Amino acid sequence: MASQEEKQVQPFADIFNEDEAEKSFLLSKPTCLIILGKPGSGKKTLARKLAQIWKCIFVEALEVIQTNIHEETEYGLKCQELLFKGQSISEELVTEMILKKIESPEVAHFGYVLSGFPSLSEEYMTVSQQIEKIKNLKLKPDFLINIKCSDYDLCQRISGQRQHPDSGKVYQRNQWDPNVIEKHKKEK
Template sequence: MRLVLLGPPGAGKGTQAFKLSQILAIPQLSTGDMLRAAVSERTAIGRQAAEIMERGELVPDDLVVGLIADRIARSDAVSGFILDGFPRTVTQAESLDDVLGSHQLNCVLELKVDEQHLLDRILGRAMQARENGEAVRADDNQEALSVRLTAYANQTRPLTHYYAAKGLLKTVDASQPMDRVTAALVEAIA
């Protein structure tokens, strides 16, 4: 099963990708985690990415796509994978299609949540971190969420049209309790 998980910041993509990876016994592939691993392992892509990140620049699509191509070629991804955080743009989705070749995606799952619910979640996450004596994510505030939602609307939301046109998009109400969202995602895949 080859899946992509889409949704705005705070929708629960990481949480649900982790749960689905356990249920389906396939790896959760987070581009951020993969980049950090490639840099620490000093792979060819990791060395290139490290130089770019040290300059404070974004890692270009061709390197990220190369990283994903390398990762999905590993033995643990033969049965499938869940992409969490990629693609973020239609251009990246087209590149992913090229990488996958005849082994195209089975399903694209969109987590849909209204903006007020997202804000409540993110502020709640920040409050819980403070109460637990943990560091609060720098982007867990109303201003950062607004910027992130605008970027999502401009860059990532067009992916829903791209994947809907391919007949791959399934939308789930992610404002429900976590376990209900997981159940709805599993049902959407089936």
């Protein structure tokens, strides 16, 4: 009976040590996500926003290529050499760069949001081989987000896009079409 009375004296006492909880959190696996979907469905946009919100590393082919070129890494120099010759960067090289980025200490600490892999192109690896690579990653993905979009909606979305010639930034119809912009202003 004495032990039950002692337990009732402190019914709201925290049985977890704050230091242990903090250590457990710091040693836990970081959040890892993969975004899947058809080309033009908004994978990159969603991945970039999720990486920003979750404070993860955004991993995507173009981003990895630009980072390697900017930091003048071995891969970046290979990419520059190929581009200066007028050749395209092979899918094999891009895959190597993506996998190296996912295995980096930075990603091991913050986690990642991967977009555009597995690639629909089977030039270098089949989709099943790419999925096998993902399964064998040291940091396996916690979440797979598959964006479903009908072909009609996808066609409407892509046909309404315009690209700025200097910056290369892509704008949706509601950002560049004066008629759509006016319509949205009137609705508000």
